[in-house]
Amino acid sequence: MRTGLLTEGGYPYASGDAGLWCDRLVRGLGQHEFDLYALSRSRHQEEQGLLPLPPQVTRVRTAPLWTAEGDGGAVGYGRRARRRFTEHYGELAGAVCAAADGSASGAVADRFANALYGLAELAREEGGLGAALRSDLGVRTLERACRAPGAPRTAREARVADLLTVTGHLERALRPLSLDWYGEDALGAADLCHATSGGPAALPGLLARHFCGVPLLVTEYGVHLRAHYLGQGPGAAPAVRVLLAAFHGRLATEIYRRAEILTPGNAHARRWQERCGADRARIRTVYPGMAADGFTEAGESPDRADPDTLVWVGRVEPAKDLVSLLHAFAEVRRREPGARLRIVGSPGGPEGTAYLGHCRALAAQLFPDEAEGAHAVGCNPVSFDEIGSPDAPTLPEVYASGAVVVLSSVVEGFPTGLIEAMFCGRATVSTDAGAVVEVIGGTGLVVPPRNPRALADACVALLRDPERRARLGAAARARALELFTVEQNVAAFHGIYLEIVSHCPVRRDLLDASGAPLPFAAPAESHVPAHWPATPTWALPTTEPAR
Structure with missing residues (x-):
């Protein structure tokens, strides 16, 4: 099977989004051929080059969305x-x-x-x-x-x-309409188009379907329409916001109507698609696949954890609401004087750097150095580290160091850090944001966002009950290994590919040297699987012939 994989600002660019997921998918489906059609977002992304590609990738074609030059457009029409x-x-x-x-x-x-x-x-x-x-x-x-x-x-x-x-x-969003990707030597030769997001990435799939009858599969781990709504800054004029929101809404509706199958990454994305008119019968939820191998040792050794330590891991930015976490930990510390909090992560851009500085200052204010007690003089119970530092060399070791992993976000998509903690067999306390409840599935405690008191109560409950922590951690690890591994993701897409091609085969007319059709060039026998016997079983004798 030949699949045209469509991306925007992602794979196979080295600095692209969702590159790891796409790479694992392509490498995991080595029995298929892949042609990559990538839309780039910036000059910097193109200068970073492409990732090393496996041999099943037979073609790579790219086009920019970031410049108006070289779009192949005519200066003027007749x-x-x-x-x-x-x-x-x-x-x-x-x-x-x-x-x-x-x-x-x-x-x-x-x-x-x-x-x-x-x-x-x-x-x-x-x-x-x-x-x-x-x-x-x-x-x-x-x-x-x-x-x-x-x-x-x-x-x-x-x-x-x-x-x-x-x-x-609109000119940038509609630029895929002007590409030369829709002939028999490009997407027209594919058996299936797989768009790895909505929006402009799915437009080539719509046109391949329109011009050549190639079926379309659309995967959305982050809903493109929702990302557009959230990306509209407060400085945009009202007319601009209204018109662009309407355009992307209409485009999303057309993509969802024409796709043979939609594969959202969680129930939150599924609800967005259904609200835009997607047919429930054509939706299959496929969770992102994550590599669990690196977390095996931590998951099989839960007793290595410090029973008094809470761990937070992620990208430092305001949406993660570390301020509420620090205030919650102040209450935890009042009730459990030996408790400690590890915050491990890097800031996300200038805003994240400023936010990290604010959180450090707040931690110093809430937890002044203690002169006596369980900790030495000058030892703050809150520590800030980055992955790769001497105290936090790897992610598995960070998760393994704590008894409870905490997520405090007010805005969250698919919580990959939470799944990593589940792979490590750790009990978790999370805020109800994004797909958190769907991922946890009853194997951790969930509290409302921006509620330090509820967050503190949940953390204290687990710190004081090691048997409950162990039960929740074991259940979380079993759930993660069942639902969120790379193997599960690849197997799901392999089945979906076969389902689409079996129901929507591409009909191609074979031509002779002069361009005339050859109606009998592909005999019916060519569609019979090679492992079938040459003689049908119904034609074989059922009894031994008389001698």
């Missing part, structure tokens, strides 16, 4: 092409404006889809769309849609600067 562009782009913009309030009907969804494929056909016949989308004609077409009767008030109030901002964003 009169007929301009008329077609105005018609299709006007319909797409009209569907965006009609859907801007989130109440789009099936008719509006069809209108958006027809316009999208009309633009793709125009780009295929006349050259790329980039120059046309950025032109005065494109801006005026968008403006007419915003001023049309029935458009939301916010869209009607869009200024020229807002229209230019939206135009630039």
Whole structure:
């Protein structure tokens, strides 16, 4: 089977997102061939180069989303092409404006889809769309849609600067329509397209399905539409926010309608997809696969843990709410004077660095050096480390050092750190954020976010009950090994690939040297699996013939 793997800002770039998951998938399915089609996000990402690829990767094609140069677009269209562009782009913009309030009907969804494929056909016949989308004609077409009767008030109030901002964003998002990836020598030769996210990454899969009938599988471990909503900063103009949210909502709806199967990474992502119109019958939840081998020793030796130590591991940033954790630990320390807290992680960018400094200052304020008691003079019960330091050489050793692993986030996607703690057989206390409850499944304690008192109560309960810690830790490890390993992930996708290809085979006409079809070039016997006997079992004699 040949699979076209579609990515945006990720695999196979060395600095890409989700590169480890995609690499494990490709290497785990060595019986299949993979063609990689990657959209890059920045010049820096392209300069970092590609990861070493296994032999089953037969082709790699890349295209940028970060520059308007070299998009293959024509400087201008002829009169007929301009008329077609105005018609299709006007319909797409009209569907965006009609859907801007989130109440789009099936008719509006069809209108958006027809316009999208009309633009793709125009780009295929006349050259790329980039120059046309950025032109005065494109801006005026968008403006007419915003001023049309029935458009939301916010869209009607869009200024020229807002229209230019939206135009630039749409041009980048629609750039896959202008690529030359949809012939029989590219995605048209695939048996299956697998998009590793929604949004622009899935657009080539939609077009391969439209032009060549190639079925589409879409995996979302982080919902692209949700990421767009969260990424809209407070400084964006209202008209820009409304129009772009409507566009990405319409695009998500079309992707979910056309995909043969959707594989969200958790129930939270599944609910987003269903809310955008995805059919439940075509959704299969497939959890991200993680390597458990490195955590085996820690998981099989739970007695190595310090019974008084709490451990937090992650990227230091405000969303992790370490401030609430420190206040909760102050209560833990009051009730359990021998307790200690290890915070292990690196800051995420300048904001994370500033937040780490604030947390250090708060720890020094809450826990001044003690002159007597269980700890030596000058020994603060809270420590800050990074993986690779002398006190925290590896992740398994960090998890193994504590009796309880704590997660205090107010915003969380799929909590990989929590799964690592489960691989290590550690009892956990977590806040109810993202997919935490789904991952824990009753093998740990869950408390409301931003509630230091509840967090402290749960930690104290486990610190005082070693037998309960052991039971929860063993149950957590068993659950993680059953649901969240690389082997489980690869096996799930192998089955889904076969399911899609068996139900949606690509029909290709074989041609002779002159381009004429050869209707009998592929005999029916060529579709019989090689391990079947040459003579059907029903044709074999059932009794020994008479002599």
